[in-house]
Amino acid sequence: GCGICINKCPFDAIMIIGLPEALQEPTHRYGPNGFALFGLPVPRIGKVSGILGPNGIGKSTSVQILSGTLIPNFGQGKGDWDTVLEHYAGTALHDYFKDVVDGKVKVSQKPQYVDLIPKAFKGKTSELLEKTDEKGVLDELIDRLDLKGVIERKISELSGGELQRVAIAACAARDAQFYFFDEISPYLDIYQRINVARLIQEISKDRAVLVVEHDLAILDMLTDVVHIAYGEPAGFGVVTLPKSVRVGINQYLKGYLPEENIRIRPESIRFEVHPPREDAQFQSMISFNSFSKQYGDGFSLKATGGSLREGEVLGIVGPNGIGKSTFVKVLAGEIKPDEGDPGIDVKISYKPQYIKADTPVSVQDFLRGITKRFGTSYYEVEIAAPLQLERIYESLLTDLSGGELQRVAIAACLSQEADLYILDEPSAHLDVEQRSMVTKVINRFAENNQKTAMVVDHDIYMIDMLSQRLLVFEGESSVYGEANGPFSMEKGMNRFLKNLGITFRRDEETRRPRVNNLGSRLDREQKENGNYYYSA
Ligand code: ADP
Ligand code: ADP
Ligand code: MG
Secondary structure: OOOOOOOOOOOOOOEEOOOOHHHOOOOEEOOOOOOEEEOOOOOOEOOEEEEEOOOOOOHHHHHHHHOOOOOOOOOOOOOOHHHHHHHOOOOHHHHHHHHHHOOOOOEEEEOOOHHHHHHHOOOEHHHHHHHHOOOOOHHHHHHHOOOHHHOOOEHHHOOHHHHHHHHHHHHHHOOOOEEEEEOOOOOOOHHHHHHHHHHHHHHOOOOEEEEEOOOHHHHHHHOOEEEEEEEEOOOEEEEOOOEEHHHHHHHHHHOEEOOOOEEOOOOOOOOOOOOOOOHHHOOOEEEEOOEEEEOOOOOEEEEOOEEEEOOOEEEEEOOOOOOHHHHHHHHOOOOOOOEEOOOOOOOEEEEOOOOOOOOOOEHHHHHHOOOOOOOOHHHHHHHHOOOOOHHHOOOEHHHOOHHHHHHHHHHHHHHOOOOEEEEEOOOOOOOHHHHHHHHHHHHHHHHHHOOEEEEEOOOHHHHHHHOOEEEEEEEEOOOEEEEEEEEEHHHHHHHHHHHHOOOEEEOOOOOOEEEOOOOOHHHHHHHHHOOOEOOO
16 A cells, blocks of 8 residues: 555555545456556536546546447456446446447547557548548538648648647547547647637537546636546556536645545645746846847747846747747757847757657666766656656657657756756646646746746646746737747736637636636626736
């Protein structure tokens, strides 16, 4: 056991205060010592249900069961449908599985890793989409997902964000009873995420929809109920009964599930509303001058100069294709501006948005080569443990998954000796738990070492928890962009959200930001007062 349990528990990784009934018999186990899944999400017509939890915890296994391709075995042997129906007698899952057995349930799925689509499909986007158009809604979907410009292009030529929207359109176009979207936010900006969320809500009017999503602001606005998934990745996973989305996310953040009487994390994830700090508190500043950058006769960026404070984290927000990455590349000295020069005279450590590993060196040798602190207790506590690096120390960089590579790249960036640390989209490929750990690592790093950090990200929860001030990018995607600020969080968020036309309130219990329903009383009031973002 983990030592914290009151009762004896069969697992090492989590703290169970009293073994809940749900954990006595698995829903499914892959072989005698294989991964075991406890519980199942319940598809409900007219509702969007979410799953909130890490990867490797049995989400795909659940969906295989719900789509009828895997018959659950309740722990041993080979499953059969008669036993399944008997097991769920008298519950909503009985009726659902009855329909599955009778061949009445068709499932449409959006896969998690859209990067793999070009390997499976060679051809034009229009060819892929036309095959899926069972509802005759393709033209509308192409329009709403802004795909007009790409339908004549080859799938192999699409960017991540374009592939994501094509995959969502393909899933939504099918005529199914049960829709499963395994993450909608990767590669999309917040405007696109909200747009997709609204589309999925419409699908759910007369169908059942299940969504896995690690952007909590989006999960919160999109779903009606959430199942929390916890356990030990690759060991076992538990899917709770559904909870209302507000309660579910709050319980998840606090790390304690009262109905299940289970602590899933030793401490809570906190949202602290940063009071604006007085300028006088800051010893020294890092200044940069105005500059501009143009790609041929294509996109152009204009940045006015500004100054950064020692020890602060500056958030950078804006839509895709507006020049955020171009801006940080110029600061980092990766590319040259056309006019002006940022003229930063301090040392910069930079993590690019797209990370590639080309040398087959082990994670530990790679990190040891960057910092003398590798292996010290400081490094273990502040970097390696929270970024879950120890378990992949022996792996080669070239063998890592997207999420593993991201965590190594963040560690590598923070391991350099520098004065300014720039991280471009650190949340990409990470689950909620990992995002919260990364947030904590960056915050503590900046505070303890009095170093400045700049973080580009689309995850509002992460930006809210990380940033003391904001840089807001505006313009027209792919055409021109300008960097405005740095502003205080309140001023910057108001400006950013006004461009998006959405307002946030704060949850009373956890202080986390929540998107207001469009046109609701709060939404209208806040827009009238110019209070798009509740900072207090
Ligand atoms: P998630 O979708 O939450 O990432 P999965 O349901 O894909 O998780 O997998 C959960 C665990 O079950 C993983 O550790 C995986 O290795 C294991 N697993 C998945 N499919 C099989 C299978 N067919 N046989 C044995 N183990 C499997
Ligand atoms: P963001 O990070 O805000 O998504 P980027 O700075 O990556 O935006 O890109 C801004 C615009 O510049 C996009 O339209 C992109 O296609 C274009 N762009 C980026 N890099 C290059 C390049 N090397 N050559 C030409 N165009 C580029
Ligand atoms: Mg970018």
